Every structure is written in C-alpha cells, then in structure tokens.
Amino acid sequence: MYSSNLIPVKNALKIIRNTKMNFYKEYIPLKDANMRVLGEDIEVLVDVPPFDRSAMDGYAIIAEDTSNASSSNPLYLEIIDEIGAGTESKCTMSSGKAIRIATGAPMPLGSNAVIMHEDTELIDNKIKITRVILPNKDIAFKGEDLKKGEVILKEGQILGPHYLSVIASSGYNKIKVFKKPKIAVIITGNELVEPTTDLKPGKIVNSNKFAMKGLVEDSLAFSHIIHCEDDLDKMIEKLKDCTQKYDVVITTGGTAISKGDVVADAVNSLGEVLIHGVSIKPGKPFGFGIINDKPIFMLSGYPVAVAVQFDIFARNYILKMQNITKEFDLIKCIAGEDIKSAHGKCNIIRSKLENNIVYPIRTKSGINKSIVMSNCYIFVDEDTEIIKKGEECNILKYSSFKVFE
Secondary structure, three states, rough: HHHOOOOHHHHHHHHOOOOOOOOOOOOOOOOOOOOEEEEOOOEOOOOOOOOEEEEOOEEEEOOHOOOOOOOOOOOOEEEEEEEOOOOOOOOOOOOOOEEEEEEOHHHHHHOOOEEHHEEEEEOOOOOEEEOOOOOOEEEEOOOEEEEEOOOOEOOOEEEOOHHHHHHOOOOOOOEEOOOOOEEEEEEOOOOOHHHHHOOOOEEEEEEEEHHHHHHHHHHOOOOEEEEEOOOHHHHHHHHHHHHOOOOOEEEOOOOOOOOOOOHHHHHHOOOEEEEEEEEEEOOOOOEEEEEOOEEEEEEOOOHHHHHHHHHHHHHHHHHHHOOOOOHHHOOEEEEEOOOOOOOOOOEEEEEEEOOEEEOOOOOOOOOOOOOHHHHHHEEEOOOOOOOOOEEEEEEEEEHOOOOOO
C-alpha cells in the first residue's frame, strides 16, 4: 500500500533514470525529418554554392574596366550575352564587355565582379557606369556557404525547417535519425465517455485522452490511446498486448487504493512495480514498473495530477529515448502572496508568472481549468511549510518544456 511507504521525488527520479533504456535509429526521407533527432553527423557532400555565382541581378563585368569611371568620366560597356538562373554563358569576358546576369547564375569566364542594375543606365546595347566597382563585388564564391568535407551538423541535433534546408544543400535526400518511441496510453475508468453534452448519471468525459495524446506528441513520440475498464483481468490483457507492441506504456487512473484501482496489481502480476507512492502533491499515487523490459508509468486519474506526474517523471525519459538530454531548470522569482505547503511533500503548485512575480492558482487539485489559467509551476520542497509574500521561490515555466526553440 503506497500510503505508508512514500518515497522522495529525487529517489523516484533516480530509479527511473537507472532503468535500462534502448536507443534505435532508422533512415527516413529528408522530407519527413522535421522535428526528428539526427542520428549521424552530417558531412557536406558538395560545395555550396557549387560554382561562383552572382549575388545580384545586374551585369557581370571585369572590375578593372571601371578603375577610372566617374560621373564626369562615364564608362560604356557593350552587352554581349544574358545569363538566367540555371543557365550559363558560352562567352568569355573581355575588356569593354558586359553580360546581363540574374541572381544565382554562374559567373561567366573572365569576369570578376557584378554591378547592380540600379547602378547602371542602359543606352541601346550598352550600359553606362559612373563609379568604380571593386573585384569580387557581389559574387558568391564556390563553397563559401558549405565546404565539401566539413561536418555541418552533429548527431543529436533536433531538426527544424532550416536544418533540413542545410542538409538538403549538403547533398542528402535520406538521413539517419533516432526512432520516435511508440507510447501506449491506457486510460482506465468505468465512468469515462467520449465528449458529449448528454452525460448519464455517474459518467464523466474522458479528457485525459486528449491531454495525454498532446503530452506524448509534445515529447516528439508517437501516441496510441486505449481505454480500459476497471477490471484486473482486462488490465492484464491490455498490458500484455501493449508491452509487446510499444516501447513505453503510460496508464492513467487506477493507481490509488480504492475498489477498482487495479493498475499496480496488474503490473506486479506481469513484471515488477519499482515505485508506488511518492511524496509529491498533487500525484502521490504515482507508480513505475517494468514488464518485459518495457517501462510502465502509472499516473493518477485527475487531469491536474496527470500533467504534473507526466512533466516530472515521464517527459524526460521519453525525450532521452530519442537522445535528447534536456534540463528543466528552476528559476528564482518573487512570491506575490503567501504560499502554504504540505510539510513532508514536494508541493508543485500551478501558478501565474507576471513581471517576475508569481501567484499560485487557488483551486482544488481536481480543477482542470487551473492548467489553462497558469503558466508555470512553483516548486516547494519537502522541508518548507510556507513561503512568505516577497520571498524568493523556485518556479518552472511551462515554456521550458519545449524541446525546439
């Protein structure tokens, strides 16, 4: 029975961290790699740009031709060709000549600068130049962006759109990434129904179904949501099936000691319960176990407690399975009012941070709307009974859970 054997939060986290974890990689098309974790170093396979090219719309010229150009001594250059993006000129540049060129087009042989359209005047088939243009002006040189052979990204990088662009430019259309863990979420409760305005007596909407799907996906994993009645045999069957098909199992509800709370017994019958009861508020009935080398996170039924338990115990484990190591650092803020805490428990209080002053949300632990009314947690350790208004306290912003900025 958990109530007589609560363990400190830090001990529970140590047990979870010490649990064996498997890492797997796979090759996927680059187009599917957004928000995936890179499983290899990316060595540039081709120079980018692959040739010297114009950085502007204008005219490719020989810079030395303009050495004496001025408004009182204009230079006139004959246009001998035109190069659009994706084409090249067959002409070799010579003194007194110019070639019209588009941004990104390869520099013609013999040229060494580009002058912008805006800095010229077109007269018949010639351009008028009234200022000196230096060599290499407005040219993007071969390999100046990415150099063949350089390592541009390291294994473990979380990939966003611009990273994918760099990888594509480096010559890849498939890359190796860490596999997304597949998470089964078993939501227990005879009373749970789909969203409706026509609730029967004793029934409540299964809101955890939607929260858990989002929490798992926020951790960059795949989610599969299952509902199970409060029945030991049915729970055992669900756990058997899920531990064969999925990398992690999370349950909600059924972790306390009331009639129908069968989750811990089901886990224990198939494997081992390593944690059942933590000195945390909310979320005291949290459990953790192992079945067939698969971790089982046993969360409470109340949505508020579910969110806290997931954030504190499960989120980092799921991220680490993808080779993402993220520290959720506490920061110091000023208490906007007195904050009372249950002695002997780590109290995690939903709060609102405004201008470095934090205010606890005053609701009962089961009030779901407190989640959307708040933007951070206040952490109060086991030995603190009260934090006075104006004193420093430790908070964790919800925004810090983001794995990609």
